[in-house]
Amino acid sequence: MRITRYAATLGALGLVLAGCSSEAGQQAEEATENAPEVAQDVEFPAGSTMAELAEAGTITVGTKFDQPGFGLANPQGVPEGFDVEVAKIIAGELGIAPEEIEWKETVSANRESFIQNGDVDVVVATYTINDARKQLIDFAGPYYVAGQDIMVATGNPLAIEGPDDLAGKRVCSVEGSTPAQNIRDNYPEAQLTLFDVYSKCADALRNGQVDAVTTDNVILTGLVQGGQGAFELVGNPFTEEPYGIGLAKGDDEFRGFINDTLEQAYEDGSWAAAWDRTAGAITGTEAPEPPAVDRY
Known part of the structure; x- marks a missing residue:
């Protein structure tokens, strides 16, 4: 049975910090074996961000390169982790294979500017949704709630x-x-x-x-x-941090597409599978109940 309360996952993270290093070392191999499906013969409304990305055959994703379980660069410089797998799911629905994704290292301080300047198409980088950030960019999701x-x-x-x-x-x-x-x-x-x-x-x-x-x-x-x-x-979380996918302000069509993709991933099990082979392998926790997306 999957854990159905965020608090269960948040509390469990503090109890499972030993004995997982061998599992973490298997992430690259497992991510390759379990790569998300890539949609074929995709069609999107003319002029939409989805159509432009699908036609280009690539997407630029901002993510962290130094966070084990969510976004950590491997020896080849390619990031691995839960955020990375979520981005691959989105790319797959656009008909873009994982090897065609351009990964751009993103730190907390430059996420908004990267989106606003067009340096990236989306940011998937342990990115907490809050009202101040929503004045500058838009968010799809959330796809996970931390503390x-x-x-x-x-x-x-x-x-x-x-x-x-x-x-x-x-x-x-x-x-x-x-x-x-x-x-x-x-x-x-x-x-x-x-x-x-x-x-x-x-x-x-x-x-x-x-x-x-x-x-x-x-x-x-x-x-x-x-x-x-x-x-x-310490193992005593004192906030809730809903992680969202950052994208350009006002692109409601693209935001709706990403939210649809997340909900489909929740239903078909690909979101939970992505957790299990990345962050879940490090923390020793099952995937929690996925959060409801906020279609504001």
Whole structure:
């Protein structure tokens, strides 16, 4: 039976941080074997973004390159993870094969500008939907709901159990992220340090430059897995972060197409299969009940 509450998945992430490295190492092989189906003889309304992409035979996707389970570059420089597989599902419905996707490394601070400037067609990059961002771009989805959590050094020497314990502590997050803004707005006594990517936060925690790292629990889980025993997850998520697919403002037709594609993936099992062979393999959790898309 699949887990039917987001909270079940959020809580479980803190309990399964050992023994999954061999499964994570199989992601590339499994992703190839389970590549999403590519639609044939697709037809779309003339002049639509879907028609233009299908005719071009390629799509440019912005995603993270440093987040195990969601978007992590392999030795060949190609990203792998749940976000990547979701993007492949969308591309497949456009008739675009995975090898024809152009992947563009995207960090939290440049996601909106990449979309606005036309550097990418979509962003699938642990991208929390919020009202401020919706003033600049549009979102399809959500396709997953995470929760902000905290990563500390193994043994939790400062006994950090939640955000209220961050007062006076050196806390790392990344520029342009929802978790960083949450700390600024609601926990101003924390001493916030910002980098461009979370891997630098992990290095700072390892070197004793900061006391904690905060972002979404699924991102932190990947960092714990790659930390060789140096880190642990507090495991007490204190927000809900709905992940959406970013696209150009006002392209309602394309947004509707992506939402339709997500709902189809929920129904036919391809979304759950993508989770199971990527983020699920690292966290040891089953795919949760998929969230309802927001057709605003």
